[in-house]
Structure formats: C-alpha cells, structure tokens
Amino acid sequence: MIIKELKNLFLKMPFMTNSFLSKSKNTLQIKLHFLMASILILSCSFSFSQENTRIKNSSEKTNTDILPKTTFEETVILPLQKNQLYFEKVFLHLNKTSYFDDDIIWFKAYVSDIKSKPSNQTSRLHVSLLNGEGKTIQNQNIFINKGVGKGQFVLNDTLKNGTYYLLASTNYMRNFGVDHRFFQEINIINKLVSKESKGKNNYDVQLFPEGGYLLEGAENVIGIKSLLNGKGHDFSGKIINQKNQEIASFKSEHSGMSKCSFFYDLNENYTALIKTNDTLFKVNLPAAQKNGILLNIDNNNSDILKLIIKTNRNTAFKSTYKILFHQRNQIIDYVEIPDLETQNTIFEFDKKNFVEGVNTITLFKDNQPIAERKFYKEDKGKTVNLTIEKDTVENDSISYKIKTDKSLQANLSVSVLPINATNYTETVTIKSAFLLSPFVKGHIENPAYYFKKENQKRNEHLDLLLLTQGWTQFSTKEMITDLNPPYQYDFEAGFKIKGNVFPKPTNQLALMTKDNVIIDKIFLNEKKDFSFNNLLIYKGDHMKISFLKNQNEAIKPENLHVDSVQSSPFFNFNIEKSKTTDSVLHDDLWTELNTSGSIKLDEINITSKNKTYTERKKIIRKYKPLVFDIGKYDNLPIADHFKNKDLMYFLNFDQDTKLVKWNGIETHLETGINKEALLYIDGKYITSNELSSVSLQINEIDNILVQPIRGNKIFQVFTSENYQKDIIELFEEYLVTDGFDREKKYYAPIYDFDENKYSNWLEIDWKPDLVLENSGETYIKIKQNKQLQGYLFSVQGYTQEGSLISEIITIK
Incomplete structure (x- = not known):
C-alpha cells in the first residue's frame, strides 16, 4: 500500500475536530508503509491493511515527500527479502519418555515449513540419541515423505542409567545455526540404586532490560532469571539505589523467572539483591543511557497488542525511528514513529494481523537496530479440538473413535499408556516445537507448559519467558545475516553412491538391486568418475554396478572403485551440567521390576558398539x-x-x-x-x-x-x-552402509514383572500412521486390559493447512 498523507487518514475519522487535525498535521509526521492507522496524542491505534501489501519502489513519489537515496526499504526490508531461505521445523513424537535399558524408543517425525505446513522439500532427517554429556550414541537417517517419517532406537544394557537426549534436524536447517534443532530429554533406567549425582551447585543470575537497555529519567521494566545447575530456581529480591534504599521488589513467578519496574533517576546506579537457596547475590544493573527510546509491550489482551514507546526529556527527535514487525525473515509490516509530544505513547495493534507463534518487534534508529522485544500470538482460528470416545468392544480389543471439531485432513500419531503412567512426562509437544522453540535461543525448560490449557497463567508466563530472552546489539548487516543467512547447506533428497570405473566398454552405467533390477542409469560421457544421486536406499541393502549395452545387456566392470560415502555430519550437543536424578525407581521397586531380558530386541543395524551386540545375537541364532x-x-x-x-x-x-x-x-x-x-x-x-x-x-x-x-x-x-x-x-x-534406517513394525513389549502390581509402567500401544480424511475422524483398536483403571492417549499431529493438534486425553 503506497504511503498516504496523514491528513487523508484523519479526514476519515469523524470524531476528530478540525483543531486536532491542524495540530496533528503540524506535529505528527508519521509515515505508514503497510499500515492504516489512527493516531492519538497519548494513545495510538493501528490496524493492518487488508490490501495486498507490497514494498514501495524507491523511485515512486508521493505528494508528501521524495524518499532519500538510502531508505529503510533499501537498507533493511529488501535485504531481508532477498533470496529468502525456506525455514524448516522438526518435532519428534515419542511413545513415552522413560525407557528400560532393553526397551525401544519409537518415534514419529514431523517436518514443517515456517507456517507449520508439511514440508515437501526435505526427504532426509538426521536423528541422534545422545548421552548425558551430549555425546552421540546412535544415529538414524529417517525417510521423510510429505512431511512425516518414522523410526526407532533399540536400547541395550550397555547404556548407563540416567538422562539422555534426542536431537533431530535436517541438513538444510544448518543454514540457520544450531539453536533451531529439535531437542528432547528422556530417561533410561538401568540401575538398582537411586541416587543423585554429586557436584558443586552452579548458580546463574541474569538481568534483562525490556527491549535491551535501560533509560534514565523513565520508568523501566527489567526481567530477572535465576538458574541452579541450568534449571529455573525460586528466588526473591529487591533493587536498591546508591543509598541502599529499596525502590522495587520481586520474587520468582515461574521456572526461576520474574520481572519488576522502577523509575531510573538521573545519575543514579542500582543493584539487584537476589536471594536463592539461602545464598545472596549482588548484581549491578546495567548503566542506563542518557537519552533514547524504550520499547515496552502489554500482551494481556487476547485481541489487542499494546506497544508502549517511552522516552525522557533529554531525548530530541533528530533521528528517524522505525518499528519492524517480523517473524525471523518473514516481514509482517513496519511503521515510522512520529515526533512524540509526550514521554509515553501507546500504540494499539489488532492481533489478527500478526502471524501465529512468536513475533518480533525491532526498533530502528536511522536504519540501525537498537532494541527488540518478542511477543506471542495465539491464532484461535487455527485451533483444532479433538475428542476420543469408546466405540465398540470386541473379544479382547476395544475400538476408539478419534474425531475433530472440523472437517479436515490431518496426519496424527497416538501413544496409548495406562491412565496413571509413570513412564510418560509431556515436556515437548508439536505446538511448542513449531510455534515457540525455533524462535527462541537456548534451551527452554518444559516448553509444553505454555500450551496446556489447564495452566491458567500460561500466557503471562510465556510473555515472561520472551522478556527474559534478552537482546544482543546487532549492526543492520549482522541482523540481516542472522535472520536471513546465506545459503550454504542443501536440502537432502536421498543418498549418493560415487566412485570411478575403467576401462569403459560403454558409456552407460547402471545401479542394480541384488536381484538385478535396475534402479538408476547414468551416462558417463567419456568420464571415469560416476555418481548415482538422490537414491532411496536403506542401510543393509545390497547393490550391484554394471555397464549396459543395447537392450540392457549387462557387462561386468573390470576395475571398479566405490567411494566410502560420508554422511552429513551429526553433531554432538552442549549439555549444561545439571544435577539430575539417576533413577526414577526406588531400590525395592527395581528388584521386582528388574527387566533383564524382559523385552524382545528386534534386529537393526545400529552404530559401532551396539551393532556388535545385535549382530552377534543374529549370527548365533542363524548358525546354531x-x-x-x-x-x-x-x-x-x-x-x-x-x-x-x-x-x-x-x-x-x-x-x-x-x-x-x-x-x-x-x-x-x-x-x-x-x-x-x-x-x-x-x-x-x-x-x-x-x-x-x-x-x-x-x-x-x-x-x-x-x-x-x-x-x-x-x-x-x-x-x-x-x-x-x-x-x-x-x-x-x-x-549399503550409509542409507535410510528402515522403520520397524511396532510390537508391545513383554514384561517379566507383575503387570497388575506395576501397571503404571506398562506400554499399551503405539499408532504412528493415523490419517484423518475430510471427515475429520478415524478409528483405532487397542488390546483390552481389564486390570487397568483407564487409558492415557497422547495425540500429536498437523493438518495440510498448518493447524497443530496436541492433546492428552484420559478415558477411564
């Protein structure tokens, strides 16, 4: 929408007087680029244009001004939009979160674009099982088809008791750095003794001025975060001035986070006194700027976002300030801030114009970023409610009907556990993995909390989480590189088999299966090097390579060399040292639950140490x-x-x-x-x-x-x-040693322990292949267990339109 004169906008507002129009015209020189707005002296309300938005070409003129040579569009907008990279997100739905040492981790993978729609770009997902120190134990290459894939990790008794992690990403996601990979904590139980690992407590207290900095002569908001061994910890505290006078107090509200506000007096210094675990910390607040603009938000209203712009008497508006709304490199809109006549100005924005999930507001001064704040927008229009009800009982099985409140197509997975399951703690959901984690740096403690309806303060606490993200001062170039990085890593559509061959009786080379079925043919064109690309091959497959004459007559190569295929690198992960419980079982309980040999191990090719373990069992069975x-x-x-x-x-x-x-x-x-x-x-x-x-x-x-x-x-x-x-x-x-890992057919484990007495440790069923057609419903059948009090259904998935489904449903 081309820039409009402010006067034309005001003329559409019948409640404004001519005197106000005159004053507004002379003092408020705000330029609206994609926004239609109504502006008041103390409170400004904005609603985004419903027209198709576009960037105004710098050569276009309006009857208000001619854009300068270096405009905000040229410096910020166009570079953010130039060669925009596709943005992928990953989620793994696990059948449970606590496993015995001879168990199997079953999972379904979901890969989406930035709008949470199934990604059709990538067909290869890297999934790693890491130990408590972040070192890789096993790797899996999962075939992704239309945004979904399935896999499993076979465990064994070489794994020590404790905390482990699952890490998943596509090769293309590496363009955006390591913070956007999927990450989830699990427990593996393999020990008689339940105890806590010993170690020195590591305290970390952090302060986060809202927007990124403090300002003298203005009311400031500051976030406080206290960590004990990497996890949020309760605290209380206060802020004192140089005279040791208390000017504000606070205490932890959720997961070691809190906030407070205070007026920063001129030429004053402040200290935060924070008490946690009978330990007192003194932290000096950052020195305040003498002049500038503060960026505060109020996100309490479900329909309206309030943006509060604060300044002080020392600040003269000799620079141009602009506010950019975006989700990473996806630009939503931007607006120029007028010469303010008051130190506090409120802008109101209709939330329907923002995108679902975490949005970012960045404040620019003369086209350089100086402050930033994130906020969350819930899109109620994309909410899908799901129900499960008993349908029929037949012999030893029960049929359940799964139905949504909308007629839509969806891909789902369901884990079925006892209603009082001890082996399942939901800390990550598809909503937290797609709408929150990719847009927040660092580890989030229990991100699923912010999406559970029963948590009444979840929105308030989510905003607190985003407040305590902090902001690192960037140059414009650094910001653009971070949000819209250069293209370095490709989408992976399969695997390669490369090598060289000579002499060449013909120029046509074929790749064949063990049964002599041709998979691919290439033309060498007088070259001795060859490469078969984008192959859908699996680890353990047997391949043959042959020259082809007319009518596909095969000729054996005399000298053939096949390169050792190098996988795309799997990365270790930096795990913050934390004091964790080694076992969730008491000694006497473990004695009865001891599952040595209790769960059948399936055969699968896994890495080095565990490969010998499983292959040996196969060899013994084969040749005995x-x-x-x-x-x-x-x-x-x-x-x-x-x-x-x-x-x-x-x-x-x-x-x-x-x-x-x-x-x-x-x-x-x-x-x-x-x-x-x-x-x-x-x-x-x-x-x-x-x-x-x-x-x-x-x-x-x-x-x-x-x-x-x-x-x-x-x-x-x-x-x-x-x-x-x-x-x-x-x-x-x-x-084939470097290919996709084959998915296995799920089977419920057979336990040695008393299932009636320890039913809360059972695993009932895993349904990873559920598809809702346009009717919005489907059925599942599970084995009936009359000893159980009921069932817990963990349902995750998404629709073709990007609506996310995440439910925990219990049925007695």
Missing part, C-alpha cells in the same frame, strides 16, 4: 543348527581390501594362518608360532587332504568366525546362499 557351541566364537570383520581375494589369502594376511606341509607329507593350517588351526566350512570339518583344494572367494562367504584355544584357533566359515545353490555371481555386491 550347524555349530552347537557357536556362542563361543567371535565374528571376524572382513576389510574391503580383501573382497577380491580368496579365503586362504585372508587367513594368511589377517589371521597369520597359512597352509604348511608337515615333513612334506601332511598339509595343515599353522597359526602364529608352532600353533595349529582347524577349518570348518558350513559346519563341516575340512580334513588335511581337503585343505589344499579349498578355493573359496571372499565374495562367496557371509561370515567367518574364530574361537581361540590356548594359542590355537578354530575357524568357522559360512558361505553365501548363492554359493550353496551353485549360482555363479558375475557382479560384485556392495553393502
């Missing part, structure tokens, strides 16, 4: 019919440089075991110095007369196991299925 004591053997890893060699070459150079003849007559295997080795192939002992005729190639072998006995060795070699069926494999197979 052939070798009764297979559990005494260790699996030998086979390095890549042996893949084109034979068995005897591998034994010689990897195991120091070679064929020798005793007295030139009998052939046997010698290992080390004067020690012997025995060889079994598929459970059959290979005699001395047969050893010299063994010609197995490494690519014909699935596993090689060894059992050392006092320096001697017994080798168990197990051949591939193709070898056993006498099938000659012309093409080498490559095992």
Whole structure:
C-alpha cells in the first residue's frame, strides 16, 4: 500500500475536530508503509491493511515527500527479502519418555515449513540419541515423505542409567545455526540404586532490560532469571539505589523467572539483591543511557497488542525511528514513529494481523537496530479440538473413535499408556516445537507448559519467558545475516553412491538391486568418475554396478572403485551440567521390576558398539543348527581390501594362518608360532587332504568366525546362499552402509514383572500412521486390559493447512 498523507487518514475519522487535525498535521509526521492507522496524542491505534501489501519502489513519489537515496526499504526490508531461505521445523513424537535399558524408543517425525505446513522439500532427517554429556550414541537417517517419517532406537544394557537426549534436524536447517534443532530429554533406567549425582551447585543470575537497555529519567521494566545447575530456581529480591534504599521488589513467578519496574533517576546506579537457596547475590544493573527510546509491550489482551514507546526529556527527535514487525525473515509490516509530544505513547495493534507463534518487534534508529522485544500470538482460528470416545468392544480389543471439531485432513500419531503412567512426562509437544522453540535461543525448560490449557497463567508466563530472552546489539548487516543467512547447506533428497570405473566398454552405467533390477542409469560421457544421486536406499541393502549395452545387456566392470560415502555430519550437543536424578525407581521397586531380558530386541543395524551386540545375537541364532557351541566364537570383520581375494589369502594376511606341509607329507593350517588351526566350512570339518583344494572367494562367504584355544584357533566359515545353490555371481555386491534406517513394525513389549502390581509402567500401544480424511475422524483398536483403571492417549499431529493438534486425553 503506497504511503498516504496523514491528513487523508484523519479526514476519515469523524470524531476528530478540525483543531486536532491542524495540530496533528503540524506535529505528527508519521509515515505508514503497510499500515492504516489512527493516531492519538497519548494513545495510538493501528490496524493492518487488508490490501495486498507490497514494498514501495524507491523511485515512486508521493505528494508528501521524495524518499532519500538510502531508505529503510533499501537498507533493511529488501535485504531481508532477498533470496529468502525456506525455514524448516522438526518435532519428534515419542511413545513415552522413560525407557528400560532393553526397551525401544519409537518415534514419529514431523517436518514443517515456517507456517507449520508439511514440508515437501526435505526427504532426509538426521536423528541422534545422545548421552548425558551430549555425546552421540546412535544415529538414524529417517525417510521423510510429505512431511512425516518414522523410526526407532533399540536400547541395550550397555547404556548407563540416567538422562539422555534426542536431537533431530535436517541438513538444510544448518543454514540457520544450531539453536533451531529439535531437542528432547528422556530417561533410561538401568540401575538398582537411586541416587543423585554429586557436584558443586552452579548458580546463574541474569538481568534483562525490556527491549535491551535501560533509560534514565523513565520508568523501566527489567526481567530477572535465576538458574541452579541450568534449571529455573525460586528466588526473591529487591533493587536498591546508591543509598541502599529499596525502590522495587520481586520474587520468582515461574521456572526461576520474574520481572519488576522502577523509575531510573538521573545519575543514579542500582543493584539487584537476589536471594536463592539461602545464598545472596549482588548484581549491578546495567548503566542506563542518557537519552533514547524504550520499547515496552502489554500482551494481556487476547485481541489487542499494546506497544508502549517511552522516552525522557533529554531525548530530541533528530533521528528517524522505525518499528519492524517480523517473524525471523518473514516481514509482517513496519511503521515510522512520529515526533512524540509526550514521554509515553501507546500504540494499539489488532492481533489478527500478526502471524501465529512468536513475533518480533525491532526498533530502528536511522536504519540501525537498537532494541527488540518478542511477543506471542495465539491464532484461535487455527485451533483444532479433538475428542476420543469408546466405540465398540470386541473379544479382547476395544475400538476408539478419534474425531475433530472440523472437517479436515490431518496426519496424527497416538501413544496409548495406562491412565496413571509413570513412564510418560509431556515436556515437548508439536505446538511448542513449531510455534515457540525455533524462535527462541537456548534451551527452554518444559516448553509444553505454555500450551496446556489447564495452566491458567500460561500466557503471562510465556510473555515472561520472551522478556527474559534478552537482546544482543546487532549492526543492520549482522541482523540481516542472522535472520536471513546465506545459503550454504542443501536440502537432502536421498543418498549418493560415487566412485570411478575403467576401462569403459560403454558409456552407460547402471545401479542394480541384488536381484538385478535396475534402479538408476547414468551416462558417463567419456568420464571415469560416476555418481548415482538422490537414491532411496536403506542401510543393509545390497547393490550391484554394471555397464549396459543395447537392450540392457549387462557387462561386468573390470576395475571398479566405490567411494566410502560420508554422511552429513551429526553433531554432538552442549549439555549444561545439571544435577539430575539417576533413577526414577526406588531400590525395592527395581528388584521386582528388574527387566533383564524382559523385552524382545528386534534386529537393526545400529552404530559401532551396539551393532556388535545385535549382530552377534543374529549370527548365533542363524548358525546354531550347524555349530552347537557357536556362542563361543567371535565374528571376524572382513576389510574391503580383501573382497577380491580368496579365503586362504585372508587367513594368511589377517589371521597369520597359512597352509604348511608337515615333513612334506601332511598339509595343515599353522597359526602364529608352532600353533595349529582347524577349518570348518558350513559346519563341516575340512580334513588335511581337503585343505589344499579349498578355493573359496571372499565374495562367496557371509561370515567367518574364530574361537581361540590356548594359542590355537578354530575357524568357522559360512558361505553365501548363492554359493550353496551353485549360482555363479558375475557382479560384485556392495553393502549399503550409509542409507535410510528402515522403520520397524511396532510390537508391545513383554514384561517379566507383575503387570497388575506395576501397571503404571506398562506400554499399551503405539499408532504412528493415523490419517484423518475430510471427515475429520478415524478409528483405532487397542488390546483390552481389564486390570487397568483407564487409558492415557497422547495425540500429536498437523493438518495440510498448518493447524497443530496436541492433546492428552484420559478415558477411564
């Protein structure tokens, strides 16, 4: 909307007198760019234009002025809008938040754009399980399709008891830094003793002037935050002047946060005295500025946002001040502040013109940012209410109907637990993950609190959280770089397989499955290097690479090298040291709940330390019919440089075991110095007369196991299925080690403990694939447990239009 003269706006207001119009015209030179406004001397009310907004071109003229060469649009608006990056957000819905050491963490991933609509840009999500120090234990690559994906982490008894974390992000999110990754705390139980970790208490007291600084000769608002070992802690305190006179008092209101207001006298200094845990802290308040503008807000009204602009007598309006409304680099609007005739001026804005979630107000002086304040806007029009009611009971199962109050399409996940579940504490929801956390720096303690309707002061406490965010002085260039960073990291649409091959009988190269189905074809164009891109492949898949002639006739490459694929980096995470409870179980309770071997472990490829654990169980189960004591053997890893060699070459150079003849007559295997080795192939002992005729190639072998006995060795070699069926494999197979992790089918764990006595630790069901069609309803069926008092349903999800669904529903 092109700039309009203030006079034209006032003429539309019949309640204003001509004398006021005249005075207003002479003294209030406010420029409205996207806003239509009514302005009063002490109270100004704004409502955003309903027209299609646009930036006014600097070459356009109005009948009030000609824009200078360097305008606010050119310095701030256009750079924020130039090459705007897509903004992604991530949420993981977990089936519960406390797990036994042999449990499985089941989760569903949601990836959205800045408006909370499903993201169609990314197909790969990185999810990590971290220990209490923030070190990565396991990684998962989750396939994201139309904004959702599923996965799981298999736990085992190598994990110590305590606090762990889940971290999730897309590669593209790295453009915006580390603060926007999804982060959630969980508990893993693996210990008899319940105790608190010992350590020195670490206190942290912080002061946050509203807007970013204090001003002499004006009423100031300041936020106070007290942390004990990284978590909010109760406190009380006061502010005193240089004469030790109390001028304001305060006490913690929520999660170690509070605020107070006081008049900052000229040439005065102030100190905050804060008492927490019988410890008194003295913190000097920041020195106040001699002149300037304070930025305060009142967000208590559900429909109107009040913006209070304060100044003092020393401040002369010789500079140009502007207010920018935005959500990161998404510009909502901006307005120029007039030459104020009073030290306190109130602007009122209709909230329907702001976006859902955290909005930011930035104050500019001569196109340089000088103050900032965040506020939250709840969009009631996007609220979706959900109900669950019993539908039918059939044999040992119950059917429940899930219904929303609107006809819409939605993707949901539901965790079903006992009504008195001890293993579930909701601290993160899709609403907190999409509407709050991405727009706030640092860790938020229990963000789900601010979105639970039963918390009557949640809006007040949320504003307190945003007040205590603080603000770091930026130059305009630094601010623009922070909000609209340069493009560095790509969307990931799959995986790559790269390498080189020569000679080239043809220029067409194919990637095939184990069953010789062509996945992808590329044209080499006289190059020896190749790259198959954007592949939907999974860890553990077997691939083949072949040249193709006419009519897809395959030709085996003579010299083929496949690069070791480098995954996009998973990051460790800086965890603030905190004093946490190591176990949520008492000693006597653990004795009865001891779940060693109580939950069935599924088979899955996981990282290093745990991979051996699960693969060993699989190998023992597979080969025990052939070798009764297979559990005494260790699996030998086979390095890549042996893949084109034979068995005897591998034994010689990897195991120091070679064929020798005793007295030139009998052939046997010698290992080390004067020690012997025995060889079994598929459970059959290979005699001395047969050893010299063994010609197995490494690519014909699935596993090689060894059992050392006092320096001697017994080798168990197990051949591939193709070898056993006498099938000659012309093409080498490559095992995919860097691909998507396959989702597993959910199954409820089987417990050894008394389920009736400890029903609050049970896990009933996990439904990650619920879809609401246009009717806004669907059904789920769960196994009936008559011993339970009722069920707890944790429901999370979103609609195609970006409405978020987050409910905890209990049914007795």
